[in-house]
Amino acid sequence: MIKFNELNKWYGAHHVLQNINLEVAKGEVVVVCGPSGSGKSTLIRCVNGLEKFQSGTLIVDGLSVADEANLRQLRMELGFVFQQFNLYPHKTALENVTLAPIHVRKLPRKEAINRGREILEKVGLGDKFDAYPQQLSGGQQQRVAIARSLCMQPKVMLFDEPTSALDPEMINEVLDVMVSLAKDGMTMIVVTHEMGFARKVADRVVFIDKGVIVEVAEPEAFFTAPKNERTREFLGKILQH
Amino acid sequence: MTLFLEQLQGIAQYYPVILKGVGVTLALSVIGIVAGTIVGFVLGIARASSNTLLSFVVGAYTDIFRGTPVLVQVFVVFFILPEAGVELDSFTAGALALSNIAACFISEIVASGIRAVPVGQAEAAASAGLTRLQQLRLVVLPQATRMIVPSLVGQFVLLVKDSSVVSAIGLLDLTRSGWIIVQSVPNGMLVFSVVGIGYFLICYPLLHLSRRMEKT
Numbered sequence: 001m002i003k004f005n006e007l008n009k010w011y012g013a014h015h016v017l018q019n020i021n022l023e024v025a026k027g028e029v030v031v032v033c034g035p036s037g038s039g040k041s042t043l044i045r046c047v048n049g050l051e052k053f054q055s056g057t058l059i060v061d062g063l064s065v066a067d068e069a070n071l072r073q074l075r076m077e078l079g080f081v082f083q084q085f086n087l088y089p090h091k092t093a094l095e096n097v098t099l100a101p102i103h104v105r106k107l108p109r110k111e112a113i114n115r116g117r118e119i120l121e122k123v124g125l126g127d128k129f130d131a132y133p134q135q136l137s138g139g140q141q142q143r144v145a146i147a148r149s150l151c152m153q154p155k156v157m158l159f160d161e162p163t164s165a166l167d168p169e170m171i172n173e174v175l176d177v178m179v180s181l182a183k184d185g186m187t188m189i190v191v192t193h194e195m196g197f198a199r200k201v202a203d204r205v206v207f208i209d210k211g212v213i214v215e216v217a218e219p220e221a222f223f224t225a226p227k228n229e230r231t232r233e234f235l236g237k238i239l240q241h
Numbered sequence: 242m243t244l245f246l247e248q249l250q251g252i253a254q255y256y257p258v259i260l261k262g263v264g265v266t267l268a269l270s271v272i273g274i275v276a277g278t279i280v281g282f283v284l285g286i287a288r289a290s291s292n293t294l295l296s297f298v299v300g301a302y303t304d305i306f307r308g309t310p311v312l313v314q315v316f317v318v319f320f321i322l323p324e325a326g327v328e329l330d331s332f333t334a335g336a337l338a339l340s341n342i343a344a345c346f347i348s349e350i351v352a353s354g355i356r357a358v359p360v361g362q363a364e365a366a367a368s369a370g371l372t373r374l375q376q377l378r379l380v381v382l383p384q385a386t387r388m389i390v391p392s393l394v395g396q397f398v399l400l401v402k403d404s405s406v407v408s409a410i411g412l413l414d415l416t417r418s419g420w421i422i423v424q425s426v427p428n429g430m431l432v433f434s435v436v437g438i439g440y441f442l443i444c445y446p447l448l449h450l451s452r453r454m455e456k457t
Contacts (some may be wrong), residue, residue: 048368076370086365090383099379100369145365152369 001026001156001187002047007056009042009211016042017053018211026155029188031198031219034208035234040191043208044160048078076104076143079149083161085141087133093144094129097151105152112151119147120221123177139170145152146177157181157188193238199223207231248428252435255422262418263439265332269404269414270443272336274397277343284344285351286377303345312406314338319410335407343400350392354385394451398444405440415439 002024009017016039024030034040043120046058047052049071060079063070087096097116101107107115113223120129123143135139142162149157159178163171167218175197182188194197198205198219205222207215207230215222223239252259288299306314329337358381366376373388408417419436425431 050364050368072370072372075368078368080365080368082361082365084361086359086361088365088380088384089360090387098365100371103375103379104370148369 001028001061002189003057003059004125005057005059007046007053007058009046009051009053016211017046020056020213022206022213022216024156024187024189026187027185028203029182029186029201030204030206031189032189032191032206033193033195033198033234034214038208039211040208041160044158044189044191047156047158048062048075049081050080051063063236064121072104076152077155079146079152079154079157080151081142081145081157081159081162083164084149085133085138085145085165087141087145087148089133092130092132092154093125093136093147095180096144097148100148116147116151119150120144122150123147124173137170141178142166142170142174146174146181150181156189158189159188159192161191161193163192163194195239197225205233209234242303245431248426252422254364255418257428258413258418258421259415259435259439261413261444262415262436265407265413266401266440267443268417269332269336269407269412270397270401273339273343273400273404276336276340277347277396277400278292278393280340280344281347282382284348285355286382287301287373288348288352289355295357299348301442303348306342306345307349311342311403312340312409314342315406315410322377331407331410331412334410335404339400339404339407342403343396346396346399347393350389350396351385354389359387386442390454391451394447394454398447401444401447402440 004020004022007017007020008015020043022030031220032040032043032062042051046053047060047065049065053066058065063074065074087093088099091099094113094116097120098109098112101112101115102109105112117126117129120126123146125140125143125147128136128140128144131140133144135143142230145159146162157200162178163174164176171194175194178188178190178197179201179228190197202219204216205219206213207222207226207228209230215226217226222231223235226235263300284299284303287295289304305326315335315338318329318338319331322329322334327407362380362384366380371379404414408414408420411417413421415436419432423432426432
């Protein structure tokens with residue numbers, strides 16, 4: 001479904017992504033973790049073309065991301081959830097969710113609204129159709145953001161630290177939605193430090209440090225027997241509490 | 242007191258001139274506001290675009306007009322353009338100069354509004370497959386416009402008042418109607434008070450509107 005091949009990216013002289021090779025199969029859930037500044041956000045932002053890269057290839061659903069002409073087509077099939085939600089503040093929850101289906105998928109308004117309502121109900125926001133983002137809590141906003149992506153019926157969902165901007169008591173309501181998505185068979189790449197989530201639903205965990213993929217393993221092996229010294233050190237730091 | 246009333250009556254009999262002046266000032270203001278806003282938005286979008294050359298050219302153009310007196314610009318349009326073969330009557334020349342300067346100021350306001358919308362907004366819209374134009378029209382501009390309404394209305398008020406410069410090329414606007422009346426009425430202070438009140442009556446609804454919109 002997604003295939004990185006020898007991908008490299010520089011910001012000026014800074015080599016943010018180095019020889020990235022990674023393949024994500026249909027239906028697979030891959031969790032990406034690593035210290036801040038390791039390039040994990042840059043990596044996931046490359047997948048839908050929000051970041052450009054200088055060398056290597058990245059193929060998503062058979063299309064090259066490097067080719068500007070493919071981008072719109074690709075993005076229709078890729079849901080992207082941001083750390084800061086990025087909901088449209090001038091639109092209600094339902095309007096946020098139906099905007100792209102109406103204007104990009106060209107769905108009839110009525111059909112889009114029905115689908116939007118259904119999906120908002122699914123993420124537990126059946127009573128918030130007409131609420132504006134600033135009237136919602138962080139956890140609710142992030143669930144609207146997930147619903148907004150889902151309403152496009154994407155083939156892949158990308159999550160860039162979806163719970164990092166949330167108060168602790170709201171993290172689970174967002175993770176619950178993501179867990180149920182994973183169980184429904186959605187292909188997902190999730191950048192997160194939520195190791196409980198990784199353990200529960202990830203098929204593989206990728207550890208990235210200083211722009212290099214250090215280790216890729218199934219969660220059980222990743223957490224109990226990490227092979228690399230840097231992985232052990234990182235896990236020691238985030239799991240000690 | 243009776244003298245004052247007499248003088249006021251003296252001015253009142255010139256009401257056709259004043260009405261004509263109000264009409265011209267209103268017409269210039271409406272044309273300037275409508276054309277200036279439309280062109281200003283187009284220039285502002287170009288100014289805020291990621292195309293640095295386009296942004297620079299628009300910025301240079303607007304700086305030239307924002308940095309020179311409107312009176313000079315009106316003179317250039319009315320007296321210098323004919324030498325280049327562009328003959329305009331005084332109303333067209335005035336309307337053109339005023340619309341242009343309004344567009345220049347409004348473009349910078351629009352550009353600053355667009356830049357004030359967080360990058361994440363356009364990124365979210367792009368991620369959902371919206372085209373550049375859709376991102377702008379559906380997501381970025383509505384938010385930018387909301388932020389700049391008070392500055393925009395302030396610019397409209399300035400435009401109404403600046404329109405008085407067209408009296409210099411012989412257009413019978415509100416200011417010029419004052420000049421004409423003062424030649425046959427002894428109390429100049431009173432005449433221009435009436436003129437001032439006329440401008441205020443045109444501007445006040447705009448100021449009121451701006452204050453109401455700021456609250457929402």
